[in-house]
Amino acid sequence: MTESTKNYVNGEWVVSETGDTFDVENPANPNEIVSRYQQSNSTDAAVAVSAAAESQDSWKNTPGPERGRILREAGTVLANQKEGLTGLLVSEEGKSYAEAAGEVQRAIDIFHYFAAKAADLGGTVKGSSGKNTTLYTRKVPVGVAALITPWNYPIAIPAWKLAPALAAGNSVVLKPASVAPGLSLKIAKALDEAGLPAGVLNVVTGPGREVGSEFIENESTDAVSFTGSSQVGQTVYDQATDAGKRVQTELGGKNPTVVTGSADPSKAADIVATGGFGTTGQSCTACSRAIVDSAIHDDFVAALIDRAESIDIGPGSDHEMGPQVSANERDSTLEYIDIAVEEGATLAAGGGVPDGTAVANGYFVEPTVFTNVDSEMRIAQEEVFGPVISVIEVDDFDGAIDVANNVQYGLSASVVTESHNEANRFIDEADAGVVKVNQKTTGLELHVPFGGFKRSSSETWREQGDSGLDFYTIEKTVYDSY
Numbered sequence: 001m002t003e004s005t006k007n008y009v010n011g012e013w014v015v016s017e018t019g020d021t022f023d024v025e026n027p028a029n030p031n032e033i034v035s036r037y038q039q040s041n042s043t044d045a046a047v048a049v050s051a052a053a054e055s056q057d058s059w060k061n062t063p064g065p066e067r068g069r070i071l072r073e074a075g076t077v078l079a080n081q082k083e084g085l086t087g088l089l090v091s092e093e094g095k096s097y098a099e100a101a102g103e104v105q106r107a108i109d110i111f112h113y114f115a116a117k118a119a120d121l122g123g124t125v126k127g128s129s130g131k132n133t134t135l136y137t138r139k140v141p142v143g144v145a146a147l148i149t150p151w152n153y154p155i156a157i158p159a160w161k162l163a164p165a166l167a168a169g170n171s172v173v174l175k176p177a178s179v180a181p182g183l184s185l186k187i188a189k190a191l192d193e194a195g196l197p198a199g200v201l202n203v204v205t206g207p208g209r210e211v212g213s214e215f216i217e218n219e220s221t222d223a224v225s226f227t228g229s230s231q232v233g234q235t236v237y238d239q240a241t242d243a244g245k246r247v248q249t250e251l252g253g254k255n256p257t258v259v260t261g262s263a264d265p266s267k268a269a270d271i272v273a274t275g276g277f278g279t280t281g282q283s284c285t286a287c288s289r290a291i292v293d294s295a296i297h298d299d300f301v302a303a304l305i306d307r308a309e310s311i312d313i314g315p316g317s318d319h320e321m322g323p324q325v326s327a328n329e330r331d332s333t334l335e336y337i338d339i340a341v342e343e344g345a346t347l348a349a350g351g352g353v354p355d356g357t358a359v360a361n362g363y364f365v366e367p368t369v370f371t372n373v374d375s376e377m378r379i380a381q382e383e384v385f386g387p388v389i390s391v392i393e394v395d396d397f398d399g400a401i402d403v404a405n406n407v408q409y410g411l412s413a414s415v416v417t418e419s420h421n422e423a424n425r426f427i428d429e430a431d432a433g434v435v436k437v438n439q440k441t442t443g444l445e446l447h448v449p450f451g452g453f454k455r456s457s458s459e460t461w462r463e464q465g466d467s468g469l470d471f472y473t474i475e476k477t478v479y480d481s482y
Helices: 042-060 064-080 082-093 097-118 156-167 182-194 208-217 230-242 265-281 297-310 327-342 397-405 420-429 465-471
Strands: 007-009 012-014 021-026 029-038 133-141 144-148 171-175 201-203 223-227 246-250 255-259 287-293 346-349 368-371 388-394 412-416 434-437 473-481
Touching: 007 042, 007 182, 021 082, 029 082, 029 182, 042 133, 042 144, 042 171, 042 201, 042 208, 064 082, 064 097, 064 156, 064 182, 082 097, 082 182, 097 156, 097 465, 144 156, 144 208, 156 171, 156 182, 156 223, 156 465, 171 208, 182 201, 208 230, 223 230, 230 246, 255 265, 255 397, 265 287, 265 297, 265 388, 265 412, 287 297, 287 397, 297 346, 297 368, 297 388, 327 346, 327 388, 388 397, 397 420, 412 420, 420 434, 465 473
Parallel strands: 144 171, 144 223, 171 201, 223 246, 255 287, 255 412, 287 388, 368 388, 412 434
Antiparallel strands: 007 012, 007 201, 021 029, 133 473, 346 368
16 A cells, blocks of 8 residues: 655644545556645645744744755755655656656755855845935845645746745745645655754645645735646636735746748757657647748758657656656647647647557657647647647748737747847847747746746746745845934
């Protein structure tokens, strides 16, 4: 029998008030139960918030260098467990081993980065117009931060929310996605081993309607950070703002790569395929639209089809592209493929469930390419969140910019070009929070701001780097006369 993993509340590993648990299966082999977790409810969540609130004063008064020491030690604990963490990520979420190892390393790096930043938090000195007065600012923590994280980056996203929150002196309650919650609890264990005081971090697993809603609406919660779908994110934003909380949401994307007439078709196809099929297309920054100049369209499509058909599909432990995370995600992707065909797009590659013993039982979808896609089709407007790329042919660069911006999202965008003028125009005119030249839409270094425009973000605070710390702090202005 699989032993259930407990919640982490007030420095203790505890079972839920419900007494119920839920299982997480391996998406490459759904008959394999990877782990069992607590099916918590709003009472469990309220207890966690209370523990966080009670620990807040002590933690915020802990010197920044000491908070940093704990974060650094937690990063070291994670580093020592990298192999096991990578295996758990592959088993619960389905990523390829290389992708999972990179994500685990990202989490380690995040903890070490914010460990160093914790010592720098303080404020700035300003010149005063009055004599015998010192004028300065002081940054203080917001208070209790509620973090709600998705399944597609189950260790990196909890890390990039949690590390700056703790570095800034906030106490935290964390609800990971139920599809892959194990890595968040591993982070809690690492912080516990590093000496984090009881109550400063509390991790509760269970449904969003119970745990997440209580975290958001509880009167002791001061800030809410959510990453997930735009539909759920809007609900979270409304709940949090109605309750008077500081809120930050990072949501979906419909990310374009513009391929200009000056681009090398083969190079462009590789950039698009890597951005669209990496992580099985399950990234909010994944390339789902290739907007291609007619001058090189046919050569680009041929190269992209070759790349899609060459991808090795199977369990992430030993294949290039793993499964989708669940039956629901797989079925949603297949439904969008059917919709695209019905709307008149041409299925140029993939489009179904692959054959073979290695993929017989898992939630696999072939890397899929559509051509003859109109920019108003649903496949070109709605987030699919699977390994599907739509190729949209345009006559010129102006048309490409119009198509790129003609969606409700604005998270990441890239251009492949040999023209400095086109590159500079794209940087200026693309409606996206992340803009890249001759690079894939996915991937962002940990010390730069991350966030989107339009329905991709609440457009309040960015995540990562100094911007991430800004969300978790409030600046106080001080006049000190003597």
